[in-house]
Amino acid sequence: MCASIRRASRTLTQIYDQALRPLGLRATQFTVLQALSIAGEVLQGDLGQMLAMDSTTLTRTLEILSRHGWIDKRTGEDLRERRIRLSKAGQLQFEKAVPLWEKAQASLRRKLGEGQWNALLKFTNEITNLIKE
Amino acid sequence: MCASIRRASRTLTQIYDQALRPLGLRATQFTVLQALSIAGEVLQGDLGQMLAMDSTTLTRTLEILSRHGWIDKRTGEDLRERRIRLSKAGQLQFEKAVPLWEKAQASLRRKLGEGQWNALLKFTNEITNLIKE
DNA sequence: CGACGATAGATGCATATGCATCTATCGGGA
DNA sequence: TCCCGATAGATGCATATGCATCTATCGTCG
Numbered sequence: 001m002c003a004s005i006r007r008a009s010r011t012l013t014q015i016y017d018q019a020l021r022p023l024g025l026r027a028t029q030f031t032v033l034q035a036l037s038i039a040g041e042v043l044q045g046d047l048g049q050m051l052a053m054d055s056t057t058l059t060r061t062l063e064i065l066s067r068h069g070w071i072d073k074r075t076g077e078d079l080r081e082r083r084i085r086l087s088k089a090g091q092l093q094f095e096k097a098v099p100l101w102e103k104a105q106a107s108l109r110r111k112l113g114e115g116q117w118n119a120l121l122k123f124t125n126e127i128t129n130l131i132k133e
Numbered sequence: 134m135c136a137s138i139r140r141a142s143r144t145l146t147q148i149y150d151q152a153l154r155p156l157g158l159r160a161t162q163f164t165v166l167q168a169l170s171i172a173g174e175v176l177q178g179d180l181g182q183m184l185a186m187d188s189t190t191l192t193r194t195l196e197i198l199s200r201h202g203w204i205d206k207r208t209g210e211d212l213r214e215r216r217i218r219l220s221k222a223g224q225l226q227f228e229k230a231v232p233l234w235e236k237a238q239a240s241l242r243r244k245l246g247e248g249q250w251n252a253l254l255k256f257t258n259e260i261t262n263l264i265k266e
Numbered sequence: 267c268g269a270c271g272a273t274a275g276a277t278g279c280a281t282a283t284g285c286a287t288c289t290a291t292c293g294g295g296a
Numbered sequence: 297t298c299c300c301g302a303t304a305g306a307t308g309c310a311t312a313t314g315c316a317t318c319t320a321t322c323g324t325c326g
Binding site (some may be wrong): 006017058059079080081 | 275
């Protein structure tokens, strides 16, 4: 099962990466931009929680986004915290990426069919929740 | 969708990696050993085909397995080819890993339920096949 | 106020992943 | 025979991933 999901994950990632390649954006990075676009300014920790992503992984992805100038970081009163949000450039990059992402998403959805699509979303979420128990 | 599958893949990988940690074996590596155990001696390219794994990724995973002495490599008549098979130590390592893997697998299967389990396997395989078209 | 455990991230290290490109070898035609 | 396109892997580079561990800061308790 692990092998099956990893294989599917690799395949899918290749599809989305390819769609986003014109922008030099990876699927993972798009996901982070999207989360930021929805959440506004958030603590790095909360962002990790949202994406079920290890905080150390997030640190490095944010480093990349930061290098491209797509996010702003600042500390609040608690100097340990990092508050993250999209920069102007990040907002723009995200908006440019959305159509490409939509296109890949729609094509995949068509190929899988509505039923499988929804079932798959449900099951993957269930797996993600498993680990919390 | 890509984010969902990647998230599930991360979660699942953590579960399997943790189960195999006593042996210092990663889920990916176990998958390769398993494939070799089933296939016997195979061309590196065929192995990649089997696992739907990029050949460059496979090269490095095999490098790790080789470093541990778990596989043997040799060339056939065609000097470009690499023929891979489990070594004695690799066979042993695989046999030690199977029970740990089974345990993780069974636990997960119980939590998901038979129906979801099978559906998930089916869907992930379908996604993997999508890219071939 | 000062020491101490708790918390938020960062860093070192190893592996996983794939694209672009390179090297070695093979097989077939001129 | 020699050259040339095709094929099997290997390598450089960048990112993704997570464990163990470290650092800085916070809150609290004596």
